Amino acid sequence: MHPAPSLIAFTTLSGLGFGLLFWLGIDATPPTGWVAFVFFAIAFVLALGGLGASAKHLGRPERALKAFTQWRSSWLSREAWAAAAALTLSGFYAAALVFFATPVLPLGWLGALMALVTVGSTAMIYTQLRTVPRWHDPSTPVVFLLYALAGGALLSGRVVAAILLLVACGAAQGWVWWDGDRRLARSGTTLASATGLTHGTPRAFEPPHTGSNYLTREMVFVVGRKHAAKLRVIAATLAFILPVLLLLLPFHHLFALVAVVSHVAGVVVARWLFFAEAEHVVGLYYGRAPSG
Amino acid sequence: MCACRCGINVHMKSGKVAYIEGNRDHPVNKGVLCAKGSAGIMQHNSPARLRAPLRRTGPRGSGEFEEITWEEALETAVSWLKPLRETAPEKLAFFTGRDQSQSFTGWWAQQYGTPNFAAHGGFCSVNMAAAGIYTMGGAFWEFGSPDWEHAKLFVLFGVAEDHDSNPIKMGIGKLKARGAKIVGVNPVRSGYNAVADDWVGITPGTDGLLILSLVHCLLKAGRIDLDYLSRFTDAPVLLDGDPRSDTHGLFLRDGEGKPLVVDRLSGKTVAFDTPGIRPDLAGHIRRAGVSHGTVMSRLAETYLSDSYAPEAVADRCGLTPARIRALAAEIARAAFDAPVVLDRPWTDFRGERHAQMIGRPVAFHAMRGISAHSNGFQTCRALHLLQILIGAVETPGGMRFKPPYPKPATAHPKPHAQSVPGQPLNGPHLGYPQGPADLALGPDGKALRIDKAFTWENPLSAHGLMHMVISNAVAGDPYRIDTLFLYMANMAWNSSMNTQGVMEMLTRTDDSGDYVIPRIIYSDAYSSEMVAYADLILPDTTYLERHDCISLLDRPISEPGAAADAIRWPVVEPDRDVRGFQSVLLDLGARLGLPGMVDDAGAPLYDDYADYMVNHERKPGIGPLSGWRLGKNGLQHGRGDPNGGQLDSYIANGGFNAMHIPVDAQYFKPWNMGYQDWAVEHGLMDAPTPYLFTLYAEPLRRFQRAAEGKGDVQPPDHLRDRIRDCLTPLPVWYPPFDGGDTADFPIHALTQRPMAMYHSWGSQNAWLRQIHGHNPLYLPTALMQAQGLHDGDWVRVTSPHGEITVPVLEMVALNPNTVWTWNAIGKRKGAWALDPDAPEATKGFLLNHLIHELLPPKGDGLRWSNSDPVTGQAAWFDLRVRIAKATPPQEARPQTGRQTSPVPPSPDTLRWQVRD
Amino acid sequence: MTQLPERTDRTLGLVIDLDTCVGCHACVVACKGWNTQSQPSPLSDTDPYGADPSGTFLNRVHSYEVTPEAGAAQLVHFPKSCLHCEDAPCVTVCPTGASFKRTEDGIVLVNESDCIGCGLCAWACPYGARELDAAEGVMKKCTLCVDRIYNENLPEEDRVPACVRTCPAGARHFGDLSDPDSPVSLLVAERGGFDLMPEQGTRPVNKYLPPRPRDTWEEETDVLAPWLAPVAEEPRGFLGWLDRALDKL
Ligand SMILES: Nc1nc2c(c(=O)[nH]1)N[C@H]1C(S)=C(S)[C@@H](COP(=O)(O)OP(=O)(O)OC[C@H]3O[C@@H](n4cnc5c(=O)[nH]c(N)nc54)[C@H](O)[C@@H]3O)O[C@H]1N2
Ligand SMILES: Nc1nc2c(c(=O)[nH]1)N[C@H]1C(S)=C(S)[C@@H](COP(=O)(O)OP(=O)(O)OC[C@H]3O[C@@H](n4cnc5c(=O)[nH]c(N)nc54)[C@H](O)[C@@H]3O)O[C@H]1N2
Ligand code: SF4
Ligand code: SF4
Ligand code: SF4
Ligand code: SF4
Ligand code: SF4
Ligand SMILES: [Mo]
16 A cells, blocks of 8 residues: 555654553553643644544545544444544543642543553554455554553653553564465465466456556555565664663663654554555555565 | 547547447447547647647757738738749649548549549558459458358458458457367568468568469369359450450450450350350460350460469468468468358349359458568569459458448549649549540650659559659659649658658759758647648647548548448547648639639638538539438438538438448349449449459550550560560469569568557557657577677668668568568657657667668669569568667767747646546 | 435446457546536646646546466556445545445435545545545545436436447446346346455446457367368369359359
């Protein structure tokens, strides 16, 4: 798939934002006043920034509100509701903390839950797509949630949780990279099933148009295997290895900041790969062989 | 829009063209429409449309022009053409390209008096047309069609698209629906050949050999239609076997000139058309000690020879003997297993009544794949021989002619080329010579025509040789010209061989710095490459803005069951200062005072082309349009006086007139008196002219005799051998000429028409150019592997004449010695209102750079044109090349510079929607 | 409404004959021409005369080469537009309800005025049948020419999709696939019509008819051989045969 900056920004930022909201929401002894304001502000900026970025991906952003209508069937619509609920609940919870220094804990828990639901829904948007076998797997929401939780823990300064989650997320991500490379082949969708031309070995000849089109731009994106391998190393280093090492060092605000920055940069690279490596089955029609 | 001439319905909204679809009632396309037809809107709205008459201001090729008024443009043209007509009319060369008004443009040129007129047929299809007409009085091309309703086996030779593109597709659909079998003979398995049930991936240029081998197999097995051959062909005609006779090798004839046959019933030697006879295929007579046998026995002697056995030819054809036999057997089975029998009684020209129409359900069709070779004429003849041997022409299930065909070569005019200053030419330019006496040669034996048509170099060049005009004119051979007047032909680009060379010739100057071709007038509707090379541009309208006439005098829209013609009429007014070319030509003719275009007082006879279409008469009662003419008892079709309301009647009827042939006259037309009488009544001919198919072509024999030294008109010595070997009266195969050295240039290189593009003009079409925006060279797998190539790599392609560097793609379903590309996709930078970075200009390319209009020097100091020696048909597909991997250049090579665009820049986005 | 109907009254769709399609692209352009003027907004083209022309098309014709175990390679032209799936994933993912499947005839449509152009439906379609229009910002797809097939302003015989009407080879058939006796259903049954990517679980309505077996000469040699049994080996013998044969006429 085309690694659209708006979608990379969206999933990265909103994941971090809702991850942070989760940790803030379940904190038994939440901060109050200015400290609370700063934490929640960061979470809101990230979450809203992410959602804002996602609106950029729309052809008709002015109609974005219509996306709330189809929660019964559409994960995107559910995500919109969940995000709205998470932000509203967390908003009230935060307001109480900032202005009244009153932790309305159940509200926080609900907000935290909705934050996770939001991240889960985002993940489900991708997971549900059979057309992208790399995504169409239970591991997708798991990994999305782990990213959000780890990032949130890191942002909220929970060193131990962050280390553990980063390691878990890194491991999961590593496995998904390895396993993901095999999923298109495993899905059973091939050029032969796509065309029904089974009386021999089919091979794409001329494309329908020599010009480009929406499909080739959006869905028939391919990254070189060597290039992808390099980026995986970079992503793993930045998102997991470096932050964990920094967290293992004696705590220092600078280290923590570098860990956060490194992690975010790593997630951006990982998300770039998430999209760029995802083979949409329509690519088969255009002669794109599985990259496994 | 193209030569297929389909009927369209143009839907308008708010006075604008909204949508185009096929006209269901139209005889040609019956409602369907090809991609180009549906994209006609984009053709009509193209940003490349010329806007006003142009006068060149920069050097030729630069594309620098100033806009002028029509008055200036026409007066400029008159000031060039008038003095020429009065002194040396042959110094005007008027050639038209994809013209659908040749009967009109030819008439204009005849009235002007220049011998130098032809259309594009010489590089297109003359082999097909001439071989068909000389053999059986009709050709495939647009003039014949498979009997889609009854054929059970359809064999397609060398066709990618053809002029009858929609009818062929519809026909294939019909055959498929009936489960009939389709065989594709083509080095490339794409398009029609892809849907063929069986594919014969022949080596280019060897079809003649394959076909004659099929003939060999069928003769040997006796799978030929004896009844048909004896009744309707020259197979039983006796040949003069006396080597001392003046007519040696020609038909024996009676006192009236009628060919003689032996009647099997009476044993007498009689004229072929004697009522009640059964001509004897095995007949022979002895006269004065010399024996004279039939064409049939000559034929059997020739083709039963082992040199035509599958084993002897298979290698050269790139096939196995088994494959050839299988095809022969398939034909035999389809032809003789279950004949088609129609219960339609009819009467033949000998007065014999037939209770039924019996036919062989084997249909062939062929086009440029076999004809655009230097052995194309004879290959096409070979195919007709095969068809006729099995009795599959004009019989149910076989091939059927479309009116005005059948019409044998003898019923066509002969060529005329004698020009006299200030006078019209002595007759029509183009025609069908019957022998050396009909050549267009001056008393000194020199060519009268600039293209050297109808000379010993290519005696039967019935369509002229447009591809030779520019190089002959520049070489001053046979003479220099003053004004080159072109219409609808992109001669500076895709319709020329040796494109770069032609661009150079068009810009070549003499010692005094003047252009060697002093003046070039050109009519185009769009900003083509050729526009940049002309001095005066007469901008045409688009096809939706003018009247056109698709006439029975020309290339009509007839179908086997109906004679039909059609008009186009303007559905929108031009929003630019452009005029329909035919109207402009009439205006020019009137200003020049050409006979037939002015009245006695010198005033114009016709207001415009529409007026001409209605009121012009070629012969009394016969005009450009056959429908709704004035008869004694009101309106009638075919013959009649001009009718002022004619165009309205056409429009009311969907733009066409179809005159249906009675069912009992729809087959066996050359011999069917029902048809003959109907055709006379409808103005297609003046008297019934039944004739025999000529497997043995006497005109060719007459040229051959001359080459043997007999007769008054003698060929130059250097051509004797070639004429003797190539102009054989029975079909023959010889290797194509321009192979180059096989070892040096082992690979055949071809082009194909893309179904969704029309030559060079498709590229200005925003929709179509997305489908074919550039053209890779397709290489067979073996070649890809041998050269270590992958899709998207670049190669250098070298021919004996030149070199190009282009991108490649692999194709598996391809003859292993053949490469090919789509035709005419490559564009010159700056042309067609395209961005100079358009893929057409940066990756697209023309194979034409590799094809020369002359053959490589042969050591005799003379350079022969790269054409068929019989007809002069351009031998596009003889090209051979070698290929080597190249480092990818920035852009495809060669680049030919950039021309300034005479039209405003194109828009960045298109949101094409017309609302009520 | 992005929930799929339980069942539809009719199942209108196309049957595309891969044995007959010559790859002429007529259907591609007729579709573009009809739909650009009939849909609420045009099917736009960006950089139409430039270096990278790119436009919205609802129907595109691919081509594939198939190399059998034995015998020559074959080429198959492969037109593809929306298959109006029964279990259309493009519909259920749509967050706005712009994408829907009609109960009356099963046609899958996009209501342009509700579409936010999120692109998700196009991602969900395995067949590449949806294109987001660059200039209009909304999703475009084959409508099965719903504005033709019920259009009372058109003559009855023209109430078929534009692509079907124009196809010169007659490779495209339109009809109700839920009716087992409809011509399209009969074609599918007779010719072994199949689904594209059945494993995707979309249950496409449109069916494809497979190319008939090609290049079967080898299998037929025995049947064909007698047709070439010689009557003579050389010209003289041939003339003798000719004489005898003529006597029998
Ligand atoms: N869409 C479209 N239609 C057109 C045109 C167009 O530009 N576009 N142009 C029109 C014009 S002017 C013409 S002349 C006609 C031409 O129509 P076609 O006769 O179909 O001409 P080409 O496209 O040149 O196709 C020639 C075919 O012959 C094959 N071939 C080449 N050499 C050999 C050979 O030695 N043996 C055999 N058996 N096959 C061979 C090639 O592979 C190719 O398939 O089309 C007309 N129709
Ligand atoms: N390599 C290779 N070259 C070939 C062939 C091949 O097979 N291979 N085929 C040859 C054959 S058969 C042919 S017929 C030629 C065709 O080649 P051309 O005869 O050059 O055909 P077009 O490219 O169609 O160009 C005709 C010109 O007509 C102009 N035109 C279009 N519409 C109108 C109009 O309404 N009015 C006027 N006045 N002008 C108009 C176009 O803008 C264009 O400049 O190409 C030949 N060249
Ligand atoms: S084949 Fe030619 S005339 Fe017919 S629709 Fe296509 S472009 Fe028009
Ligand atoms: S083909 Fe694609 S767009 Fe059409 S209904 Fe099926 S999934 Fe949806
Ligand atoms: S692009 Fe439009 S139709 Fe498609 S899912 Fe988004 S809102 Fe629905
Ligand atoms: S049915 Fe209509 S919209 Fe669909 S592909 Fe055909 S022409 Fe296009
Ligand atoms: S119009 Fe018909 S033959 Fe042409 S590409 Fe489309 S389906 Fe195939
Ligand atoms: Mo042509």
